[in-house]
Amino acid sequence: MGFFTRLRGKEIFLVGIKGTGMASLACLLSQFGAHVQGSDVPEQFSTDAVLAAANIAWIGTFSAEALPLDTDMVIHSAAYDTTVCPQLVHAIGLGLPVYSYPAFLAEISSTVRAFGVAGTHGKTTTTGCLDWILRNTGLPFFPIYGSHIQGETIGRKPNGDEIAILESCEYRDHFLSYRLQGVLVTTIEHDHPDWFADVQQTLDSFKRLVIGLPQDAFVVCGIDSEYSRNLARWIQTTRPELSLTTFGTNPSSMFRICGHEDGPQESSYSLAPLAGYYHTRLASVPLCLDIVGAAIFASSLVLRESGLPVDLETLVSDPVLPALLGEAASFPGCAGRLETILEDGGVVYVDDYAHHPTEISTSLASLRATYPEQRLVTIFFPHTVSRTRTFFDGFAAALRQADVLVVRPVYASARHDGNMEDGSAIAGELAAAAGGHFIAHEETLVTDVAKLLHPGDVCITMGAGNNSGLARRIADVRRS
Structure with a gap:
């Protein structure tokens, strides 16, 4: 019996159900036969449409009285404190099983064969690509990640519930509680400065992740970043019994991307040492690396499940890797990752989650390759005061790649690492440093951006803040 089979018919309540990972989990639980509902703030997010498409109801209150009497289990976003949120306090008082989102993933990983996708950048796109290319392998897998495939409102029902593919986040060391039998590391860079003081602490967390792997585990590691190369070298000396495969553009990569060319479509x-050329719908080398990493990881999983060795010789000689690279050619990308929302009045509207300088540079380079002759008008919604302050110079340099830049106040996230005054002040400084405009109020932003857009422009809503519906509102004002 798989993990979710035992939850069929159970009444499961999700607190903070509109978070991206939580909404995906809600849909997955519902697809496997659980009765799911939840609670969140009334503010509209992109996941409102996801939950509505899955016929999952939610309430806009966290009051204890609103917790349904027949609830069998409660899962909550890690943003909510079990000692403060009334519904969680009440659920614990009733003796109900209560899991945070990371704790529930940890429970899954202790019950089924679980494999993780980790790394500072590219986790969601890589996990989405795994979801896409593993569908025709026959493996009884299910993915959990903070998005879904573009064009699939809630995602296809998984093949089964015996193998978990988990997007594994390093924030607050959450991924260290997962019991994984294999892990893909995309890249390692300093992020989450409210938790990691520097990149060395970030790297140490990834090392602890590898230390926790069993002896027969496999690791696929991108080595285009300095600290992921450091991790790969450390694995070779400290955990030599693990099956390690590296990839990237770096000359020492076991699988090396070369001859990369971006086209409009x-x-x-x-991919040396394989023969021939491969294709992807995603532009830019970093996004191509996400696809390649996913294909190598998926191939390693297929080989393992088939009882074959997971090593370089087998990966090169077996037909599974070229076949999965072929499958990856049609991967359309994940929702909220360089996603075209609409085209209206000669303007293309794109939404993108990039919220770190490296991600912004990657996204803008990809858009520049796709729209080489068009003006990139970027609306950036910074996420957390601590991140904006720590990487201020990097943000300014990355955002200068936009042709026109508008910066919003820093998003008031659940991390509470700065007040509204701090968020507005530092966002204004960032706009000035990057040669852009700071607009504090959303209604003013919608009106002003609608006026400056011209046919042929690409309008990008970017960042980890809530940009839901912004593109359509701008398009509506332009039409009026």
Whole structure:
């Protein structure tokens, strides 16, 4: 019996159900036969449409009285404190099983064969690509990640519930509680400065993740970043019994991307030591690396489940890797990751989650490759005061790649690492440093951006703040 089979018919209540990971989990639980509902703030997010498409109801209050009497289990976003949130305090008082989102993933990983996708950047796109290319392998897998495939409002019902593919986040060391049998590391860079003081602390967390792997585990590691190369070298000396496969553009990569060329519809590349050329709908080398990493990881999983060795010789000689690279050519990307929301009045509207300088540079480079002759008008919604302050110079340099820049006040996230005055002040400083405009009020932003857009422009809503519906509102004002 798989993990979710035992939850069929159970009444499960999700607190903070509109978080991206939580909404995906809610849909998955519902697809496997659980009765799901939840609570969250009334503010509209992109996940409102996801929950509505899955016929999952939610309430806009966290009051204890609103917790349904027949609840069998409660799962909550890690943003909510079990000693403060009334529904969680009440659920614990009733003796109900209560899990945070990371704790529930940890429970899954202790019950089924679980494999993780980790790394500072690219986790969601890589996990989404795994979801896409593993569908025709026959493996009884299910993915849990903070998005879904573009064009699939809630995602396809998984093949089964015996193998978990988990997007595994390093924030607050959450991924250290997962019991994984294999892990993909995309890249390692300093992020989450409210938790990691510097990049060395970030790297140490990834090392602890690898230390916790069993002896027969496999690791696939991108080595284009300095600290992921450091991790790969450390694995070779400290955990030599693990099966390690590296990839990247770095000359020492076991699988090396070369000959990469971006086109208006797709990119092409070769992957030494394999023969031939491969294709992806995602532009830019970093996004191509996400696809390649996913294909190598998926191939390693297929080989393992088939009882074959997971090593370089087998990955090169077996037909599974070229076949999965072929499957990846049609991967359309994940919702909220360089997603075209609409085209209206000669303007293309794109939504993107990039919220770190490296991610912003990657996204803008990808858009520049896709729209080489068009003006990139970027509306940036910074996420957390601590991140904006720590990486201020990097943000300014990355955002200068936009042709026109508008910066919003820093998003008031659940991390509570700065007040509204701090968020507005530092966002204004960032706009000035990057040669952009700071607009504090959303209604003013919608009106002003609608006026400055021209046919042929690409309008990008970018960041980890709540940009839900912003593109359509701007388009509506332009039409009026």
